[in-house]
Amino acid sequence: MSLERVKIKLKVGFIVDEDRIPSNYNDLLGDINSDNTFFSRPILISQRYNHLEPYKRKSFFAFIKNIFIRILRRLIMEVEFSKLKKNKIFYNYGKNISLENNSLKKISIYPLISKSGKKHSFSDEDIKKINDLDLDVLIRCGKGILSGKILHAAKFGILSFHHGDNREIRGLPAGFWEVFLSKPSTGFIIQQLTEQLDVGNVIYRGNIPTASYWHLNSARINLKSNNFMLKVLRSISSTGILPPVEKNLQYSNKIFFNPGLVTLLKYIFKQLKIFILNNGYNFLGYRHEWSVSFIKSTNFNIQLSESLTIENPPNRFLADPFLIAHEGFNYCFVEDFCYEQNTGRISCYKIFENSYEPLGIVIEENFHLSFPYVFEFNGEIYMCPETAQAEEIRIYKSTKFPYEWTFEKTLIQNIVAVDTVIFEDAGIWFLLTNTCSGKLNERNSELHLYYADNPLSENWIKSSENPIIFDSQKARNGGFFIQNNKKYRVNQIHAKARYGVGFSINLIEKISKKQYLETEALRVDPTFFSNLSGTHHFHANENFIAFDHSSFNKIAKLKYHQ
Numbered sequence: 001m002s003l004e005r006v007k008i009k010l011k012v013g014f015i016v017d018e019d020r021i022p023s024n025y026n027d028l029l030g031d032i033n034s035d036n037t038f039f040s041r042p043i044l045i046s047q048r049y050n051h052l053e054p055y056k057r058k059s060f061f062a063f064i065k066n067i068f069i070r071i072l073r074r075l076i077m078e079v080e081f082s083k084l085k086k087n088k089i090f091y092n093y094g095k096n097i098s099l100e101n102n103s104l105k106k107i108s109i110y111p112l113i114s115k116s117g118k119k120h121s122f123s124d125e126d127i128k129k130i131n132d133l134d135l136d137v138l139i140r141c142g143k144g145i146l147s148g149k150i151l152h153a154a155k156f157g158i159l160s161f162h163h164g165d166n167r168e169i170r171g172l173p174a175g176f177w178e179v180f181l182s183k184p185s186t187g188f189i190i191q192q193l194t195e196q197l198d199v200g201n202v203i204y205r206g207n208i209p210t211a212s213y214w215h216l217n218s219a220r221i222n223l224k225s226n227n228f229m230l231k232v233l234r235s236i237s238s239t240g241i242l243p244p245v246e247k248n249l250q251y252s253n254k255i256f257f258n259p260g261l262v263t264l265l266k267y268i269f270k271q272l273k274i275f276i277l278n279n280g281y282n283f284l285g286y287r288h289e290w291s292v293s294f295i296k297s298t299n300f301n302i303q304l305s306e307s308l309t310i311e312n313p314p315n316r317f318l319a320d321p322f323l324i325a326h327e328g329f330n331y332c333f334v335e336d337f338c339y340e341q342n343t344g345r346i347s348c349y350k351i352f353e354n355s356y357e358p359l360g361i362v363i364e365e366n367f368h369l370s371f372p373y374v375f376e377f378n379g380e381i382y383m384c385p386e387t388a389q390a391e392e393i394r395i396y397k398s399t400k401f402p403y404e405w406t407f408e409k410t411l412i413q414n415i416v417a418v419d420t421v422i423f424e425d426a427g428i429w430f431l432l433t434n435t436c437s438g439k440l441n442e443r444n445s446e447l448h449l450y451y452a453d454n455p456l457s458e459n460w461i462k463s464s465e466n467p468i469i470f471d472s473q474k475a476r477n478g479g480f481f482i483q484n485n486k487k488y489r490v491n492q493i494h495a496k497a498r499y500g501v502g503f504s505i506n507l508i509e510k511i512s513k514k515q516y517l518e519t520e521a522l523r524v525d526p527t528f529f530s531n532l533s534g535t536h537h538f539h540a541n542e543n544f545i546a547f548d549h550s551s552f553n554k555i556a557k558l559k560y561h562q
Contacts, residue, residue, distance in 0.1 A: 006038055007240040010233060013043045013135045013154065017142035019099045019106075023092035024222040025141040031230055033104070038237040043133055044099055044106040047120070047142050049113075065261055072264040080215040089439055093219040107133070111144060120144030127153055137233065140193065151193055156242050158193040160200065161229070163221050164256075165189070165207060171256030175218030178210045180259070180267050182496045185472045186210045186217055188225040190232055192242065202246040204232050206470035208445040212497035213271060220440060227438035228470075288533050289553045290319035292334050294546040296353045300483065300505060300538070304528035304547065310349060310356055315339045318347070320371045321546035322479075322539050324381070330543050331402050333383070335370035336361060339555065344370045346385055348402045351544060363396060363405050371419045371537075373480070377455050382408065386418050388443075393420050393433065395456065412450070412460055418443050419477035422455050423487065425511050429455050432489065434476050437467065444494055447475040451513050461513075468516040478503045481540045487511075489518060492536040500536030500550065502526060526550070 012032055014021065021029065032039045077094075084090050099106070107129050111120035120143075130138075130153040138153065140146060140160040151158055163174035165187025171177075178186040185207040191200030208224055211217040235243055259267065295307035312318055313336070320335040329350055336347035346363040349356045363369060367389035374383045381398040383405060393415060397408040411431070420433040431450040434443045446467035450460040469475045472494055479490035486507060493502035502525045506518040526532035526549055534550040 006237050008136065008237055009040050010038060010136045010237045011040045011043070011134060012233065013045050013130070013133060013138045015045045015047065015138055015140050015142050015146070015158070016099060017047050018049065019044075019046050020096040021099055021141050023095045023097055024226055025139070026092075026097040028139070028226050028229055031226075032233070035230075038234050042104060043135065044102065044104050045130060045138070046099070046106060046108050047144070048108050048110050050110055069261050069264060072261070072268065076214065076264070076268065080213050083213075084215050084219055089223065090216075090219045093215070093222070113144070118145050119147050120150075121146075121148035122150050124149075126150075130154075137236065139229070146193055147195055151195065156192070156236060159203075159229070159232070160191055160193050161225055162189045162191060162200075163218070163225065165205070166191075166202065169256055172258050173214075173218070175211075175216075175221055176214045176259060176267075177256050179212070179214050179217050179496065180263070180270070183210050184493075184495045186221050188221050188228075190225070190229055192245070199248060203243040204228055205246075206445065206467075207472050208440075208442055209472040209494045209499075210496040212274070214267070220442065223440045224436075224438055224442065224445075231437075285554045286552055287555045288550040289555055290317045290337075290548050290550045292318040292321045292332070292546060292548050294321070294323075294332060294351050294356070294544050296543060297545050298483070298540070298542060300481075300488075300540050300545060301522055302545065304524070304545075307528075307545070307547075308354065308356070310334075313358075319548045320537050321548060322372050322374050323351075323541040323544050323546050324374045324376075325541055325543055326381070326401055330541070331359075332356075332544075332546050333362070333372040333374055333402070335372065337370070344368045346370075346372045346383070351546075359402060362403055365390070371477075373421050375422060375455070382455070384411075384420050384422055386420065388416050388418050391416055393417055393431070409456065409458065411456075411458065416441060416443070417448075421477055421480035421489070423480065423482075424455075425487070425508075428513070429453065429457070430511055431460055432477060432480075444476045444492070444499070445472040446470055447477070447516075449511075449513075449516055463513055465514050465516075474504070478537045479539045481538075483540060488521065490538045493523075498534070500534045502534070503536055503538055505538060 014029055029042060032042050109122055109126040113120060127149045135154040137156045138158040140158050146158060166189050169177050187205060187207040189202050190204040191202050193200045206228060211220055232243060291309055291312055293307040293309040310318055317337050318334045322333045324331050332349045332351050334347055335344045337344040345361045346369050348359040348362045350359055369385045371386040372383055381401055383396045387394045391414055392410045393412040394410050395408040396405040399406050415435055417433040417435040422431050429452050433448055435448055436442050437446060447469035448466045449463040449468045452460045474491050476492040478492040481488050489506050489508055491504050492500050495501045504520050505522040507521050508518050510517040526535045531551050532549050533552045538547045
């Protein structure tokens, strides 16, 4: 998709309830209204409810049970909102915004509600009102399962979010079941609605790590997904066609519903248990502490338990190892994190088959450094460490290897990106990095591709297909290496509210300016040593293999790092 070419200026309608719109959809409405390159001014289509749902007589027991469910949901909301709203990007989460004084064009329609109270269809008169607007797309923002002629009242139909990975979680409420069931990731889909319930035409999906509690998880997936509805709509504007539709899934899992009394009680007790344990461990000074190990081998499927671990310096830990052979010796560059300063530097170790020699800190800045990716170009050695706090992707050049390095240049400015790797393929230099497309600043889920004619270029072009991977179980880089002329990318694996619990090694099958394809060659879980809690990085050269791992240890300096 080219953002410079617009084939059609989209007319978008928002289906809302009684002139009110959820805050996340209101943000989307504002983005579309302010973008006059791709969109005409949006139109509001307000559902008006003339009839109340039929009264259903409930037993006294059901009535009392419903009261307790409401009390528990309110209690959970009050506790979790008090934490959530401390982050200003979530200040509007959970609100319904009034559109009564909005200056956008507005029409009213009156749903014909089924006996179940769930399905909404509309009279021919209301359908004609919508047809007369000549809309390209309708966005569903309100209640009800829309059915009938309204599904075809816009050129590209009705687009809708489902805030959940429909391969695992279908139903309500958004963000709850992933936390309750400790799912490692929480997904969303953008679908074109059809007559089949919960089986729309999926045109986009993404997954982010599951957060520690329900409303944070829901707020994060709401915020993250908005940017990709814009991406889909701009794609339609640029191409004049709907993005490709996924093959329909054969979904056999149960449909999830709003949690009942027992489930809410279980959720509260689970959260209390986690809170007590976490605060207890924090008080006692326990943390997941990282270390680096290495082994002389060229086979990445080797027994990692036979490796040698580098001892962490006092009040520091080591992580993110990268290897390079130079003038007959092998060197391992690592993140060297200092608890006292709460910042990472880059250190180097000379490694041998059964021993190692610390060479000290080789790069230190007034911001955090990690992931010291090293590579060679035109006979020189360069490093591209993580410099996300500087909001740049930077390159350093070795002037006296391995001890002295100078800042060479900034490759990409105004970007909060982590764990960047740079390599050449078929005469093109590629840069793979992890950043966030929207306001969430979540960097575990999206892998972005850039390309240039050389690694020192200041004109890196972003792929039109970014993110090329949108899955928190696959996206974040955990290393890159070449073996037998084959390129391998390592990705980190995460758990619910836990960073770096494993990694996979993937063979890069194809890479181009618009395409990226990899297949998993090996998955590694933290089982090679005793008392491990995680592992998230791997590297290999022609002589050695190096990797990191974490253990749950008592640490003197109580500084948390991810």
